[in-house]
Amino acid sequence: MKTVAIVAEKGGVGKTSLSIHLGVAAAIKGKETVLVDLDPQASASKWGDSREAESPVVISCQASRLEKVLETARDGGAQLVVIDTAPHSESSALAAIRAADLILIPCQPSILDLRAIANTIDLVKLAKKTATVVLNCVPTRGSLGDEAADAIKEYNIPIAPVRICERTAFVRSLAGGLAAQEYEPKGKAADEIWEFYKWLCKQVKL
Numbered sequence: 001m002k003t004v005a006i007v008a009e010k011g012g013v014g015k016t017s018l019s020i021h022l023g024v025a026a027a028i029k030g031k032e033t034v035l036v037d038l039d040p041q042a043s044a045s046k047w048g049d050s051r052e053a054e055s056p057v058v059i060s061c062q063a064s065r066l067e068k069v070l071e072t073a074r075d076g077g078a079q080l081v082v083i084d085t086a087p088h089s090e091s092s093a094l095a096a097i098r099a100a101d102l103i104l105i106p107c108q109p110s111i112l113d114l115r116a117i118a119n120t121i122d123l124v125k126l127a128k129k130t131a132t133v134v135l136n137c138v139p140t141r142g143s144l145g146d147e148a149a150d151a152i153k154e155y156n157i158p159i160a161p162v163r164i165c166e167r168t169a170f171v172r173s174l175a176g177g178l179a180a181q182e183y184e185p186k187g188k189a190a191d192e193i194w195e196f197y198k199w200l201c202k203q204v205k206l
């Protein structure tokens with residue numbers, strides 16, 4: 001079983017969206033997938049409630065229960081667990097960071113977001129782990145994405161080779177309990193997620 005944690009202390013950077021889209025990608029590929037929602041806002045869980053398909057399985061839990069939930073997932077044959085975490089919660093982020101084989105930090109290409117990832121990177125270091133930054137909500141035109149990638153180099157932390165752009169399919173799909181790959185399978189949002197998923201599989205040897 002491989003575990004991927006999506007963490008960022010800052011709110012609204014795309015943790016839940018990325019968790020859902022990666023969870024659905026794995027489920028479509030036939031992997032036994034569990035999406036663990038550590039956020040009391042329960043956004044991923046509410047998306048799960050509105051979803052007809054039974055996979056990925058969505059479980060809402062508190063950070064203090066994470067180890068036990070992961071044990072149950074492993075015993076139940078889960079192949080991939082994606083953990084969505086809460087913003088402004090060190091306990092939620094740290095629990096996920098400690099449990100993860102791969103840690104992803106979504107970051108939007110704005111100066112406020114670029115500054116804010118410093119706290120999350122510190123938490124990752126505290127746990128003696130490494131993480132990869134994922135540029136999310138990158139405008140499809142202009143150079144903001146490249147500028148952000150340059151700025152992130154100063155943190156000496158890897159950046160995922162696949163960027164996720166700002167696309168309405170990422171927003172609209174969620175309303176119907178879907179992900180972009182299901183809502184608009186031939187769209188650019190779906191393409192980006194599939195490319196990202198391929199990269200993720202290589203990283204965790206899934």
Ligand SMILES: Nc1ncnc2c1ncn2[C@@H]1O[C@H](COP(=O)(O)OP(=O)(O)OP(=O)(O)O)[C@@H](O)[C@H]1O
Pocket residue numbers: 008010011012013014015016017018039041043085086087136137138164165166167168170171
């Ligand atoms: N790539 C994208 N393109 C367009 N909109 C996006 C994208 N990623 C996220 N969003 C939108 O941005 C908003 C915040 O995303 P999301 O809820 O996933 O962030 P979050 O980090 O989980 O937030 P929180 O910290 O509150 O849990 C949502 O409205 C979501 O639909």
Ligand SMILES: [Mg+2]
Pocket residue numbers: 015016017039043084085
């Ligand atoms: Mg969220």
